[in-house]
Amino acid sequence: MTQSTTRYLSDYKAPEFQISTVNLTFSLNDTETHVVNEMAIKRLTENTQLQLDGEHLTLLKVTLNGEQLSAAQYQLSETGLILSLPEEDNVLVIETQIDPLNNTALEGLFKSGDAFCTQCEAEGFRRITYYMDRPDVMATFTTKVIAEQEQFPQLLSNGNKVDSGQLDGGKHFVTWHDPYPKPAYLFALVAGDFDLLSDSFKTSEGRNVALEIFVDKGNLSKAHHAMTSLKKSMQWDEEVFGLAYDLDIYMIVAVDFFNMGAMENKGLNVFNSKYVLANEDTATDTDYFNVEAVIAHEYFHNWTGNRVTCRDWFQLSLKEGLTVFRDQQFSADMHSAAVTRIQNVRVLRAHQFAEDASPMAHPIRPEKVMEMNNFYTLTVYEKGSEVIRMMHTLLGQENFRKGMDLYFERFDGMAVTCDDFVNAMADASNKDLSLFKRWYSQSGTPMLSVNETFDDGSKAYKIEVSQLTESTKQQPEKYPLHIPIKVELINGSTGAVEAHLLELTSESQVWTFDGYEEKPVMAFLGDFSAPVKVSFEQSDDELITIMQKANNTFCQWDAGQKLFTRYIFRLIEDPNYQLPEQLINAFKDVLSNEALDTALKAEQLTLPGFGEIADNAKVIEPEKIIDALNTLKQFLANGLSEHLLTAYRNCQSGERTPQTRSLASVCLSYLAVNAANHELVEAHYQAGENMTENLAALNAATNQGLSVRDSLMADFERKWLDTTLVMDKWFSLQAMQQGDDTFENLKALLAREDFSLNNPNRARSLIGAFSMNNPKHFHCSTGRGYEFLGDQLEKLNTINPQVAARLITPLLAFKQYEPKRQAMMKAQLVKLRSLDNLSKDLTEKINAALD
Ligand code: TRP
Ligand code: ZN
Helix, strand or coil: CCCCCCEEHHHCCCCCEEEEEEEEEEECCCCCEEEEEEEEEEECCCCCEEEEECCCCEEEEEEECCEECCHHHEEECCCEEEEECCCCEEEEEEEEEECHHHCCCCCEEEEECCEEEEECCCCCHHHCCCECCCCCCCEEEEEEEEEECCCCCEEEECCEEEEEEECCCCEEEEEEEEEEEECHHHCCEEEECCEEEEEEEECCCCCEEEEEEEECCCCHHHCHHHHHHHHHHHHHHHHHHCCCCCCCEEEEEEECCCCCCEECCCCEEEEEHHHCCCCCCCCCHHHHHHHHHHHHHHHHCCCECCCEEECCHHHHHHHHHHHHHHHHHHHHHHCCHHHHHHHHHHHHHHHHHHHHCCCCCCCCCCCEECCHHHHCCHHHHHHHHHHHHHHHHHHHHHHHHHHHHHHHHHHCCCEECHHHHHHHHHHHHCCCCCCCCHHHHCCCCCEEEEEEEEECCCCEEEEEEEEECCCCCCCCCCCCCCEEEEEEEECCCCCCEEEEEEEECCCEEEEEECCCCCCCEEEECHHHCCCCEEECCCCHHHHHHHHHHCCCHHHHHHHHHHHHHHHHHHHHHCCCCCCCHHHHHHHHHHHHCCCCCHHHHHHHHCCCCHHHHHHHCCCECHHHHHHHHHHHHHHHHHHCHHHHHHHHHHHHHCCCCHHHHHHHHHHHHHHCCCHHHHHHHHHHHHCCCCHHHHHHHHHHHHHCCCCCHHHHHHHHHHHHCCCHHHHHHHHHHHHCCCCCCHHHHHHHHHHCCCCCCCCHHHHHHHHHHHHHHCHHHHCCCCCHHHHHHHHHHHHHHHHCHHHHHHHCHHHHCHHHECHHHHHHHHHHHHHHHCCCCCCHHHHHHHHHHHC
16 A cells, blocks of 8 residues: 555645755666766755655665765655755765666656656656655756667757767767756656757747757658747747747657656656647647647746746646646637637536536645645646636736736746735736635636526616535535626627626626617627636527627537537437427528638537536436437437538538538538438548548547448558557547447457557557547446446556546546446446555545545
């Protein structure tokens, strides 16, 4: 049993020692890497006991101020090293040995294929050497890397290259120096034999920055989109926030074995190759979008994260919420702002709302943590970004920018808190944000209830908005929040639209609008101005008016989604419910509206997913949701068949763009419902000019269980067998199959030579796709879906706890399901809890769900 202790935000204490410089020397070797760590340490208080973090290390030698310490002079444990520093200024040298080859957790120093690579956030540096592994300890790092020259011609670390040379026995070394003091989580080292794409960028301050992207041999042609994205990000941050890059070199390395998307290590980002490599044949339009967004995200961290970092890990949203907000704004500027916003909201509604209703619900600034890796969540990232966005809405762009400038003026080079950020925003704008700060400490999704009245006599339109956040296990008491609400009032007869920004600051508030001859139609929560749910009874006609007349594109889309959701729930209650023809007409108008953006049409026509519907159900009965979704889809496919076909043909005949492809894909997914169009699906695949088109056909064939699917999948496999990232897509499509032999097939997939739980992308592509995107089989009434996930989690628990803890998510929500499923899901959690080597990561989540 791993030691499982919970840490609390309220226990924060400033460090009692300061590490000013660190000199690291790595002698790289697969199973016996030698690390020498020389630290200049200053004692800041009377306390002489220095506690260093360290895990999975073999300690070789400790030297303090020139004298080697004996084992009696320090206390060594599974989690660290304690020793006494009687002097005020000290030089401490610690030598450790580590085993990168067998490091399957991918934290600390590990092998990704033939390359050495590190991942230190949040607490991975302690797997490299003994250290004060906390973000408020910031030191200047110098790193010497020694390795075989032939196998590892490229030796990289943070900062600037200051020395290099040959050594005996076919070895060489490179020394790097990073002039910016940083916490250990931003340390990085990479050694390998890569292809290199080089470019440069001249900053607004006149600095010439070398840009270098390292990829596996043979992949150079897939690195250009990442390079273009990097230059766009650098340009954008200068233009919008006045922030320029601060070193002479910016490196990105793409690796195949990586727990998350990417990591913002100072001057040396390490990326999951999924977010670097792209060409038309192998990457979809969505992949292109995501590569650009993740490149931007990591680049933006150089200021929001690295130059100003977090005081402690409870403050994670200080850098992540803010940096997600910045990358979302960047994407909105590069592409369609409306479509980007709609996609952000979809993620939030389908996944973050569910997290906020789950046993792991936490505020964007958590108050207690057992395993920090468990808090790189949709709540900290996406809801965190929504909280920044609300300040942006309340302050306006100009004052927000002033707040950012003040934040950097006050805190550059420091490790600070979320409160420090909000205070800078408040001080720069003279806006009172004291109540607003509650968003940082309260979990759960608020529900806004709206009531409207129209007085024919006084011609006053009055709305009352009240807020309620349901109590959660961790936080029984909930309080009112400061909520910005954008509304539009649409005059039904003239079509005139009036926009307002309302600030809800108490449990319930009333607003009155005068001068209406008839009751206006209100488009509520424009741009999704707050991360809340809304209960507001509007008629179908009113929703259709909003779809057609609101200025706010988000509201247009959202009104359509409300219509869909309304009828899905009618069908859940009564499978024979007769759907109204009006629904068809509304979406006919969408498809034939020439003024409407093509990509927006695609968004309008996309039904809410299983997860979003489940999140709004009182008790989840999976078949009922699946049947309702299918019935609605069939109804729309029939009623819109000609319009869908016309829209599809228009997309295919003109110039093809990401926008036309997105609409063509959505149309195809509807068309595939009817047998008459099955040949169209095959033709779409055969004539596909790129991965987006091929995948659209395979998705349609998979979701509808078409007979042509197997042969298309076989063709796809033949073509892409040697291309890892594309085969991940193939595994996901296999995981989503609808047939009766799905479980037998899953077993065969697990047994394939190219399947391995050691590769997180591959594990996620099969196991994650199955449990998230195949509700029919995951929630199979026999319980085999839950068993499948439970079995894989048991193996992953020892291989890679971080990945296991992410994949367990769908089981944690068991209480929301009908009793039979609930019992079977719970049984898997109970079984996992009884493992005698259960990781901290899984322990924390399973305990939260079961206790
Ligand atoms: N800081 C990274 C980001 O959001 C994410 C990150 C945290 C991460 N821990 C990680 C990435 C572990 C990879 C592995 O940009
Ligand atoms: Zn980040």
